[in-house]
Amino acid sequence: SELHLRLSTTGSLQPSVELSHFLLLRLCRVMDLWHGHTIEDVLKQLFANPDAVRPLPTAYFVAVLQAICQFAVPKELPTKLVETFLQRVDRGERMVQPQQWVDILSAIQLLDEAPSRERVVPRVIQHIVPKISSLPAPSLSLLLQSLASRSQSGGSRLADSATCYMALKRAQPAFAKAAYLAVKGKMWSFTEVVTIFNSLARLGWYSEALLAAILAQCVQTPFLEPHVPLMLQLTRSCVELRVHHAPLLQKMVSWYSWCCMYLRPKPMSADDIGDLLEFSHQLLELSFQSLELQTLLADNLKNPNASSKQLLALLAALAKFSHFPSEFKETCNRVCGNLADSDLASLTQSDLVEAFNIHLCAVFDGPAALKHWLTEDAAMKTFFQVHTSQKWYQKQDQERTAFLQSSAYLSLKSAAEEEGLDLLPSDPGEVYHIELLSANAKKQLSSWPSNPPTAVVCIKSKEQLQWYVPITAEGQLAAEQKNNRCHQFRFMFRGVVQKMRHLVAMGYRPAVIWMSEWNQLKSSKERSAYLRAAVDVVGPRSAAFSPSSAEEEELYR
Numbered sequence: 001s002e003l004h005l006r007l008s009t010t011g012s013l014q015p016s017v018e019l020s021h022f023l024l025l026r027l028c029r030v031m032d033l034w035h036g037h038t039i040e041d042v043l044k045q046l047f048a049n050p051d052a053v054r055p056l057p058t059a060y061f062v063a064v065l066q067a068i069c070q071f072a073v074p075k076e077l078p079t080k081l082v083e084t085f086l087q088r089v090d091r092g093e094r095m096v097q098p099q100q101w102v103d104i105l106s107a108i109q110l111l112d113e114a115p116s117r118e119r120v121v122p123r124v125i126q127h128i129v130p131k132i133s134s135l136p137a138p139s140l141s142l143l144l145q146s147l148a149s150r151s152q153s154g155g156s157r158l159a160d161s162a163t164c165y166m167a168l169k170r171a172q173p174a175f176a177k178a179a180y181l182a183v184k185g186k187m188w189s190f191t192e193v194v195t196i197f198n199s200l201a202r203l204g205w206y207s208e209a210l211l212a213a214i215l216a217q218c219v220q221t222p223f224l225e226p227h228v229p230l231m232l233q234l235t236r237s238c239v240e241l242r243v244h245h246a247p248l249l250q251k252m253v254s255w256y257s258w259c260c261m262y263l264r265p266k267p268m269s270a271d272d273i274g275d276l277l278e279f280s281h282q283l284l285e286l287s288f289q290s291l292e293l294q295t296l297l298a299d300n301l302k303n304p305n306a307s308s309k310q311l312l313a314l315l316a317a318l319a320k321f322s323h324f325p326s327e328f329k330e331t332c333n334r335v336c337g338n339l340a341d342s343d344l345a346s347l348t349q350s351d352l353v354e355a356f357n358i359h360l361c362a363v364f365d366g367p368a369a370l371k372h373w374l375t376e377d378a379a380m381k382t383f384f385q386v387h388t389s390q391k392w393y394q395k396q397d398q399e400r401t402a403f404l405q406s407s408a409y410l411s412l413k414s415a416a417e418e419e420g421l422d423l424l425p426s427d428p429g430e431v432y433h434i435e436l437l438s439a440n441a442k443k444q445l446s447s448w449p450s451n452p453p454t455a456v457v458c459i460k461s462k463e464q465l466q467w468y469v470p471i472t473a474e475g476q477l478a479a480e481q482k483n484n485r486c487h488q489f490r491f492m493f494r495g496v497v498q499k500m501r502h503l504v505a506m507g508y509r510p511a512v513i514w515m516s517e518w519n520q521l522k523s524s525k526e527r528s529a530y531l532r533a534a535v536d537v538v539g540p541r542s543a544a545f546s547p548s549s550a551e552e553e554e555l556y557r
Contacts, residue, residue: 019046021060028067047077050084061085062100066107082108082120089127098131099139106146125168132174137187140178141196147171148199176207183213190221194230194237201240206466208484211243219248223255225263231256232275235282242464244493244547246471249288257292267303273310276300280317287493287547294318298325308343309351311335316354319361320498324370332358337379349391356388360431364502392431399433400426408458408515412436414524415531423456431506432499435513445507454535455508457500461516465491468547489545490514497546511535 019027024046027039034040046052047068053061061081069078082104088094105124128143135143147168179196182188188196197214200206218234231252238244256279264272280297283290297318300306306314315332318324336358347355359380363371374380403409404425416423416436423436436456438444444453468485485491492500503510511534521527 021056024056025060025063025067028064031068031071031073044077047073047081050081053081054088058094058096058100062103062107066103069107078108079120082124086120086123096127098128098135101128101131102135102139102143102146106142109146109149125171129171129174132171132178135178137182137185140175140182141188141192144175144179144196144199144203148202172203172205173207176205176210180207180210180213183210183217186217190217190227191230193217194233197237197241198233201237204240206241208467211241211467215243215245215248219245219251223251225259228256228259228263232279232282235279235286239282239285241466242462242493243467244286244288244465244491245467245469246288246547247469247473249283249286250290250471253283253288253290253293257296260296267305268300270305270307270310273300273303273306273314277310277313277317284317284320285494287497289321294321294323294325297321298323298327301325301327301331308335308339309346312347312351312355312358316357319358319366322361322365324362324366329370329373332374333377333379336383337377339383344387349394352388352391353395356384356392359384359388360392360502361498364505393429396430396433397428400428403433403435403458408518409435411518411524411527412456412458412513412531415527418524418528419532419535421531421535423454432503434503434508437508441508452507452509454511455503456511456513456531456534457496457503458513458515458518459492459496463492463494463496464514464516465493465547470548491545491547493546500546 027034027043031040031043034043053064056064065078065081085094085104089096101124105121105128108120108124125147132140132143183193183196193214197218200210234252235249238249260268260272260276268276276296280293283293297314301311301314311331312335315328315335318328359374362374366374374384409425412435422439424439426434426437434455435458436454438453438455441453441455444451465486468491469483470485473483500510513531513534518527518530521530
């Protein structure tokens with residue numbers, strides 16, 4: 001009532017209003033209550049004039065900024081406040097603690113539009129970078145989450161804005177060092193460490209020392225029921241940072257399978273099946289084989305809660321795992337042979353591409369009887385040839401077009417000509433896009449295996465692991481940097497593993513070009529020598545390794 005009297009006016013002019021720092025903060029924290037009220041007009045008038053909040057101490061200014069950014073206020077108001085605040089800092093009129101800078105950055109992340117990014121964010125980051133080492137662990141975590149919220153997966157959005165985020169190039173090593181000390185000092189809980197890992201993945205920041213500390217804590221932490229949702233975050237982060245830590249992945253799969261078996265209702269709900277499919281997809285990307293996971297996928301082929309779309313995804317996942325249980329054919333016949341038009345309409349292009357893997361992997365990796373049925377049954381031929389194969393071949397042709405328009409094609413073509421190698425791009429309509437093929441590949445295939453044709457396959461940087469620890473590594477030592485086999489060999493992952501396996505089955509002799517190495521070559525002479533070595537040499541230097549199973553690791557024990 002006192003505030004209402006102070007806001008009331010007896011004349012035509014708006015009275016001047018004095019608010020204490022604490023009262024202003026309280027009003028801002030419940031700003032949604034003042035919609036249409038006189039107080040809303042007063043606050044708008046107050047924030048429209050940055051000089052009006054000049055008396056606020058820094059701590060109150062930061063708190064008020066955090067409060068108003070939570071509501072649907074005109075974005076130019078808090079942006080203008082921060083700009084004026086930064087000007088006063090530059091003039092030496094304000095003293096700001098490192099953690100307060102992080103709070104400001106966290107607040108204005110909600111104003112994430114181009115004008116505010118260009119005018120405000122980089123200036124705030126420039127103030128934070130020199131002080132990263134002095135940030136307490138909670139502020140360090142908040143800083144990384146704020147930066148990651150502005151980034152697309154892999155850090156592309158930050159990296160592409162050179163004028164806005166040049167300071168981040170300096171921030172990455174400083175943050176990695178500070179975060180490493182925080183993880184080693186056990187300053188973050190397991191949940192916070194997973195969040196840090198996820199943020200690093202979104203930013204595309206790779207630091208071996210920091211990753212070793214994060215992986216060590218993940219390996220050592222006993223998983224509990226509240227940790228189940230974190231399994232998806234962990235696998236996504238591993239894929240984005242190109243980390244295949246088999247002991248950790250096995251621990252995650254065992255825990256996830258146990259939770260699905262004993263903690264979740266039976267049969268699994270559609271949402272739980274969706275989570276299972278996402279989890280499986282990430283592990284397939286990492287080329288991680290697990291009988292437990294395959295059994296869990298197979299068990300849900302008869303789940304009444306699974307939609308037709310989910311059943312197709314389950315079949316595709318099992319096929320890509322090269323696992324064909326007894327229920328596979330029955331479910332395939334029930335779903336693919338009787339798919340209604342409404343179910344087909346709900347499938348996206350990526351769904352249809354994935355569904356084609358049911359046919360493709362069964363033909364290459366499945367038992368002969370299943371292969372014969374899929375290729376001869378009329379209903380199966382109709383589904384795969386009419387509905388899914390078109391999208392698969394469209395994707396291969398899109399990859400072919402992108403390659404022919406790239407600088408990689410020009411440099412490879414030039415190197416092949418210099419070396420006298422008769423290599424040409426693959427024809428449109430091939431089951432897999434192959435960068436370069438022997439000119440008489442079809443003729444050579446007919447005489448295989450005496451003279452297999454060469455298939456030059458480019459393995460992109462995103463398809464090459466940065467960290468690989470085999471399943472046989474044990475205990476805490478498994479997370480140490482010295483156990484990272486990528487220091488000795490190059491390992492591929494993602495869809496190129498399946499592609500290479502199938503090319504060999506088709507009769508090709510793959511010659512691998514690692515784009516991470518190819519793009520570092522400076523002269524045409526170096527590129528010609530690299531291509532010649534890839535085509536001619538057979539051995540560990542030219543081999544394209546992929547993560548191996550426990551049985552393969554034990555062969556030479």
